[in-house]
Amino acid sequence: MGHKVLIAGGGLAGICLGYQLAENKIPFILIDSGVNHSSLKAAGLVNPIVFRRMLKSWRIDDFLPYAIQFYKKTGKYTDSEFFHYLPMRRGFAHQQETELWESKQNLEEYKIYLSKLTNEDKTSEVLINNFGTGIVKETGYIDTKVFLENSYAYFESIDSYQKIEYKYNEFDLSKKTFRGENFDKIIFCEGYKGIYNPWFNYLPLQATKGQTIIIKSNTLKDSEILNRKCFLLPLGNNEFKVGATYEWNTTDLSTTIEGLNTLKENIEQLIHDDYEVIHQDAGIRPTVKDRRPLLGEHPEFKNIFIFNGLGTKGYSMAPLLSKELLNYIYENQPIDREINISRFK
Numbered sequence: 001m002g003h004k005v006l007i008a009g010g011g012l013a014g015i016c017l018g019y020q021l022a023e024n025k026i027p028f029i030l031i032d033s034g035v036n037h038s039s040l041k042a043a044g045l046v047n048p049i050v051f052r053r054m055l056k057s058w059r060i061d062d063f064l065p066y067a068i069q070f071y072k073k074t075g076k077y078t079d080s081e082f083f084h085y086l087p088m089r090r091g092f093a094h095q096q097e098t099e100l101w102e103s104k105q106n107l108e109e110y111k112i113y114l115s116k117l118t119n120e121d122k123t124s125e126v127l128i129n130n131f132g133t134g135i136v137k138e139t140g141y142i143d144t145k146v147f148l149e150n151s152y153a154y155f156e157s158i159d160s161y162q163k164i165e166y167k168y169n170e171f172d173l174s175k176k177t178f179r180g181e182n183f184d185k186i187i188f189c190e191g192y193k194g195i196y197n198p199w200f201n202y203l204p205l206q207a208t209k210g211q212t213i214i215i216k217s218n219t220l221k222d223s224e225i226l227n228r229k230c231f232l233l234p235l236g237n238n239e240f241k242v243g244a245t246y247e248w249n250t251t252d253l254s255t256t257i258e259g260l261n262t263l264k265e266n267i268e269q270l271i272h273d274d275y276e277v278i279h280q281d282a283g284i285r286p287t288v289k290d291r292r293p294l295l296g297e298h299p300e301f302k303n304i305f306i307f308n309g310l311g312t313k314g315y316s317m318a319p320l321l322s323k324e325l326l327n328y329i330y331e332n333q334p335i336d337r338e339i340n341i342s343r344f345k
């Protein structure tokens with residue numbers, strides 16, 4: 001059966017593409033190994049601010065409203081809610097950060113994200129507070145497990161999902177076939193495993209390991225995400241996810257004592273509360289040297305595409321980027337130069 005799109009890899013990138021294709025009534029099949037090392041391991045945080053310089057993150061004004069609508073809409077297919085609003089409290093790292101925040105909180109382009117610092121914020125004791133705290137608005141998290149599981153269930157219900165672990169020699173890209181079946185287009189969405197893809201391995205994709213822990217604490221509040229040195233995301237039941245480490249250029253999937261210690265040191269600078277570590281986990285982010293995603297068509301094989309390199313903020317970016325990729329494939333709209341794979345060789 002021809003005239004179908006094959007999505008190879010069903011993490012966040014492949015799932016977002018699947019929803020876009022379904023929406024446009026374009027037949028597709030998404031294949032995934034059923035084992036995921038990034039989208040599932042992620043905290044799923046959405047945060048518009050880069051705190052170090054108190055700047056908006058790249059294209060966030062485009063990404064965020066689209067993403068929130070997207071998760072709302074796609075969640076409905078399985079009667080679920082993927083995205084949950086939750087304010088984030090930033091503990092300022094030094095006096096300049098407080099001053100930067102105050103200089104921006106009234107600016108038109110920042111006031112939707114930075115709430116005006118109040119005296120309560122300045123003296124807040126929810127976290128270790130040396131220089132004051134501030135509440136970021138328009139923050140929250142995607143329940144990553146629900147997002148992945150329910151999306152697969154939905155795609156299965158429309159006959160568009162198969163749990164398959166593929167090998168590269170099962171593709172013939174000049175004929176656009178996989179296991180002998182002909183496809184209209186093939187889109188590789190393989191996360192960090194894209195470093196092994198023989199057709200796209202010329203791109204500077206990197207594997208960046210991240211470790212997280214889950215802690216239990218009876219005194220921590222669950223009404224805010226906390227941030228300073230690390231994030232602390234309430235999970236319910238007095239449990240909180242804390243992360244994440246950055247370990248460059250490794251595909252090692254094991255949790256380590258070094259990772260645990262780094263996270264514990266970070267927690268010591270965030271909260272006074274007693275806690276118990278109940279779980280440790282490791283994942284691998286697909287990152288790119290220039291910190292921009294990888295979208296586009298293979299320079300030689302027509303109708304073969306890639307959607308990868310989502311890095312550390314994939315959950316904010318992937319919904320709109322998946323739409324931009326489809327606009328390129330089906331409407332000939334150009335892909336932004338910053339994210340187009342044509343920027344490499």
Ligand SMILES: Cc1cc2nc3c(=O)[nH]c(=O)nc-3n(C[C@H](O)[C@H](O)[C@H](O)COP(=O)(O)OP(=O)(O)OC[C@H]3O[C@@H](n4cnc5c(N)ncnc54)[C@H](O)[C@@H]3O)c2cc1C
Nearest residue numbers: 009011012013033039042044045166191210283313314315
């Ligand atoms: C610890 C950690 C914390 C994070 N926290 C956040 C956060 O708070 N907010 C945020 O926005 N982002 C976060 N991220 C980043 C986020 O996870 C990524 O940006 C995004 O999920 C990457 O999605 P992806 O689909 O490109 O890759 P992946 O999720 O890795 O998906 C790739 C898929 O391809 C499949 N695949 C590959 N090869 C094959 C094969 N041969 N056969 C079959 N299937 C195959 C795999 O099974 C996998 O499911 C975090 C990442 C980590 C590791």
